[in-house]
Amino acid sequence: MLPRQLLQQVSTSRHFLLNNNKTRTIITSSSPFLTKCLLFSSSSSSESQSPKSTFVEHLEDKDGDQAPTSTAISIDRSALYNPPEHSHEPMFESELVKHLNGIIKFRGGPISVAEYMEEVLTNPKFGFYINRDVFGAEGDFITSPEVSQMFGEIVGVWALCLWEQMGQPKKVNLVELGPGRGTLMADLLRGASKFKSFTESLHVHMVECSPKLQKLQHHNLKCLEEDDTSDGVEKRAISTLAGTPVSWHALLEQVPSGLPTIIIAHEFYDALPVHQFQRASRGWCEKMVDVSEDSTFRFVLSPQPTPATLYLMKRCKWATPEEIEKLGHIEVCPKAMDLTRTIANRISSDGGGALVIDYGLNGVVSDSLQAIRKHKFVNILDNPGSADLSTYVDFASIRHSAEEVSEDISVHGPITQSQFLGALGINFRVEALLQNCTDEQAESLRTGYWRLVGEGEAPFWEGPDEQVPIGMGTRYLAMAIVNKKQGVPAPFQ
Template sequence: MQRRLLQQVLSARRLSNLSIGPSLFTPSTHYSLRQSSQTPFLQQLENPNQPSSQISIDRSALFNPSEHSHEPSTDSELIKHLKGIIKFRGGPISIAEYMEEVLTNPKAGFYINRDVFGADGDFITSPEVSQMFGEMVGVWAMCLWEQMGQPDKVNLVELGPGRGTLMADLLRGASKFEKFTKSLHIHMVECSPTLQKLQRHNLRCADEDTNGSDVDQSIISNLAGTPVSWHATLEQVPSGLPTIIVGHEFYDALPVHQFQRASRGWCEKMVDVAEDSSFRLVLSLQPTPATLYLMKRCKWDATEEITKLDHIEVCPKAIELTHTIAKRISSDGGGALIIDYGLNGIVTDSLQAIRKHKFVDILDNPGSADLSAYVDFASIRHSAEEASVDVSVHGPITQSQFLGSLGINFRIEALLQNCTDEQAESLRAGYWQLVGDGEAPFWDGPDEKTPIGMGTRYMAMAIVNKKQGIPIPFQ
C-alpha cells in the first residue's frame, strides 16, 4: 500500500559575534563582563550531581540611568518598548526575552504584521523553493496515516505555517486520495494576523455556515474540501483524535538562552542599554532562572564534552513544546515531523539575524530582521523520551535523505516530462536547493543566483506513538 501511495503521488500532478559596548554599571555591578571567583552554585555545572541552591539575582548595586533625555529620539516603538522593559526591571533582560519580543511582540514583532517570506521578503524556506517539498511531506503524512490504521478522523496540525504554502502543496498532492483528505481536520498554529490572512488565501478557504446560525461556523479549504481552524498555540488544538503534527522551521524561531564560560563558571548573556542608548551584551554575575535548564541540558551529555565548550545555548520553550507534542501523541496516537536546521548535539553560539537575505548584528534595529538559532535535535530526543515512554524518536536524518527516500527523484522526473524549458530550469534549481550540498554544479545562470543546497544543513526527525511502528523513511 505504501509503495502504491508513493507511485500514485509522484505521478499525480503536473507543474502547477558578540559586540559589547561600554558598561552602564558601576564597577560593583551584579551584571558585568568582569570576571570573579567561581561561586558554589555555578560550580554545580561542573558537578551536576551536587544538590542545587536557591536562585536569586542581586540588583542592589545596579546603576539607575536618568529618567529622560531632552535629545530627540528616532527609536521605533519596539526599541522604546525594549528599553522600557530594561529600565523597569532595573537591569538587563535575557536574550530569550529579547528574541521573543523582537519576533512576536503583538504590535511590532517581526512576524506579526508583515509577509517576511520569499524573494521579496527576508528569507526563503523550502516550501517556497518548490512544490515538491510540500508534496513529499504529504507522502509522509499519508504513510503515517496508513500505519495508524487509516482512521476516519485525524487532526493535521502545522506549527508556524508561514504563507500556508506547505499545506497547500500537501493538499493538492493528496487531493486524489479522498479517503485520506476526507479524514482530515487541518489546524494551523499561527499567531500573526497578517500570515493567517495569507494562509486563508493560499488554502482557498471559504466561510461555510453549516446550519444558518452565527454560532457554528467552519472554514473549508477548497483545495480538498477539508475544514481548517486557526490557533495561537498547540495546546488550543482539540485533543481526542489521532494527530499528525508538522513543524517546519518552527523550532529555530523559539527563544534561546545563551551562556558563556567565565572564570567564575557559566554566566548568562544578557541584553542591556549602553551609555549611548544602543543595545549591548553583558554577562550576569549571579545565576539566572534559565541556569536550571542549562544544568538539565548538561546532564544529557557526557561531562567530558561539556568541559570543552565555552558557549552553550539552551531553549526551554523547545523542551516544553516537545513535552506537549510527546504527551499528545502518547494519548491520542499519531506522530510529529520536525524539519529544521541544527545539530544532533549541544548548540554553542548559533543565534543569527537575517534581513533581506543578509546576515546582520542581532542587536541592530530590533524588529527589522529575523532572529533564529540552530535546533538542538538531541535535546528534542531527550525531551520526548522524558515526557512519555509510549513514544519513539527517529532520526535526525538529513533533508536530502528524507526527501530522497520518499521519492523526490521520481517526482521531478515526472514533472520534467510536462513542462516548458523555463519551468524545467526552475524545477532543477528548486530540486538542488532542497537536496543538494553547496552550490549547484549544473547552474548556467548568473553567479549571484546560483542555487545553494539545503540538503545536508537541514535535518528531519520524527516522534511517533510506539504502537504504529517505525515511520517512513526512518526504517
C-alpha cells in the same frame, strides 16, 4: 532527455549524498501504498551521562554554597566574549526599541536573550512576524516550501504513510506549527487530493499567531467560510483544494484533543527563544541584553545563576562531560523542551506522530543566534524588529524531551533533508514534473531540486554568481516523534 540529465548532474556531483539506485532501492522496499503515493500525475500544480562535578562547581559561589536564584540582575562585562562584528546601522528609535528600553528600565537591569528574541519576533504590536509577510524572494528569507512545490508534496507523502500505519482512521487532526504563508499545507493538500479517503479524514489546524499571515494562509489554501460553526471551532473554513475543514489557533494547546494527530513543525523550532550561556572564570554565566550609555543595546553577563540555569543543568545532564568541556558557549531553549513535551503527550494519548524539519545539530548547540534582513546577516542588536532572529535547533534535546514523557513514544532520526526527501520519492516527482513543462519551468525545477537535496553551490548554475542555488540537503535535518503503536515511520526504517 532532460529529466535524466538533471538527475545525473546532481547525483554525480561530489556534493550529493543519495544516488538514484539507492533511492529506488529504498522506495522498492517500502510498502505498496508508499509506492502508489509516489505516482503523482505529471501536471505541475504550482510553483547520557551526567557531567563532571566541575560543572556543578561552576554554579557555586566562592564559599562552595549554591548561589540563590535571583531575578535582580546586575551588570557585568568583565568576561564577555565579543564575536566578530557585523556592520552596524544607525539605531532607529522605533516603538519596539522604546518598548525594550522600558522593560529594561522597569526591571532595573538587563533582560535575557530569550526575552529579547520573544519581544523582537512576536510582540503583539511590534513583532517581526506579526504584521508583515517575511517569506519568499521579496521577504527576508526563503523556506523550503517557497523553493519548490515538491517539498510540500513529499511531506504529504509522509503524512499519508503515517495515516496508513495508524490504520486509516476516519478522523484525524493535521496540525502545522508556524505555517508561514500556508504554502506547504497548500501543496500537501493539492498533492494528496487524489486520495479521497485520506483528505476526507482530515481537519487541518494552523497554529499561527500573526493575523496577517493567517489571512495569507486563508487565501493560499483557497478557503471559503463555513456557514455552520455550531461546534465552537474558531475561524473554521473549508479549503477548496481538497474539501478539508481548516481552523486557526494561536497555540498548540488550543487544538482539540481526542483524535489521532499528525503534527508538522517545519522551520518552527529555530525561531523559539533561546537562553545563551558563556563560560567565564567563575563558571557558566547567562548572556543578557542591556542598554549602554549611548542608548544602544549591548550584551552583558549575569553575575549569578538565573532561573534558566535549571534548563542549562538539565541539558548538560543529557550530554557527555567531554562534549560540555570543549564548549565556551551553550544555548538552551526551554520553550523547545516544553513544546516537545506537549507534542509527545498529545501523541501518547491520542496517537499519531510529529515531523520536525529544521536546520540544526544532533547535539549541544554552542553560539548560533543570527539575524537576517533581506537575505543578509546583520547585527543581532541593531534595529530590533527589522530582522528575523533564528538559531540552530538542538535535535538531541528534542529527542530527550520527548522520550522523558512516556514509554509509548519513540523518536526516529535525525536524518538529513536529502535522505528524507530522496527516500520518499522526490526523484520520481521531479521526473514527472519535467515531462510537461517549458524550458523556464524546467530551469526553476532544477534549481529548486538542488536547493532541497543538494549541498553547497549547484554545479550546473550558469547565471549570476550572487544568485547561485545553495543546497539545503545536509544543513537541514528531519526527525519523527510517533506513538509506538504505529511502528517505525517512513522513511526512518
